[in-house]
Amino acid sequence: MKSLPYFCRGEVVRGFGRGSKELGIPTANFPDSVVDNLPADISTGIYYGWACVGNGDVYKMVMSIGWNPYYKNTKKSMETHVIHEFKEDFYGQILRVVMVGYIRPERTFDSLEALIVAINGDIEEAKLKLELPEHHKLKEDNFFISAAINGH
Ligand code: ADP
Numbered sequence: 001m002k003s004l005p006y007f008c009r010g011e012v013v014r015g016f017g018r019g020s021k022e023l024g025i026p027t028a029n030f031p032d033s034v035v036d037n038l039p040a041d042i043s044t045g046i047y048y049g050w051a052c053v054g055n056g057d058v059y060k061m062v063m064s065i066g067w068n069p070y071y072k073n074t075k076k077s078m079e080t081h082v083i084h085e086f087k088e089d090f091y092g093q094i095l096r097v098v099m100v101g102y103i104r105p106e107r108t109f110d111s112l113e114a115l116i117v118a119i120n121g122d123i124e125e126a127k128l129k130l131e132l133p134e135h136h137k138l139k140e141d142n143f144f145i146s147a148a149i150n151g152h
């Protein structure tokens with residue numbers, strides 16, 4: 001994918017209550033405007049990268065890009081799970097992410113347990129991949145530093 005690493009930012013909006021948080025894996029949703037700006041070569045599936053909420057610290061993340069059942073699968077969604085325990089929700093805040101690499105395509109699972117096992121596998125892979133020096137550099141990118149200085 002030529003477009004990686006891909007930087008983007010947007011307000012965290014409400015998703016459709018599919019219970020991600022209840023599974024212990026909350027996913028912060030981007031608005032349609034951010035999704036619509038994705039380059040054509042960014043395919044659906046699971047990505048890893050770095051993320052920052054408001055002017056907070058930069059953490060590892062996994063992101064799912066997929067077809068949203070709410071819109072009868074006509075609309076893509078982008079959902080980011082930040083690999084950090086936040087004390088509070090952050091709806092309405094600006095989320096900045098850099099998508100660094102691709103983990104796997106989208107797929108369905110026979111059970112909720114199988115889905116959770118797969119997501120936890122994605123999280124472990126993201127953690128490992130992001131330790132590579134070439135990926136760690138992106139954490140220090142100006143894109144995130146300007147968030148701390150300007151607050152937007
Ligand atoms: P929704 O359907 O509204 O997206 P979720 O159950 O997926 O609901 O929860 C997502 C929300 O949880 C985010 O918008 C954010 O405010 C909050 N949240 C708390 N911790 C995290 C985290 N580590 N990663 C992503 N979102 C988080």
Ligand code: MG
Nearest residue numbers: 015020027028
């Ligand atoms: Mg969500």
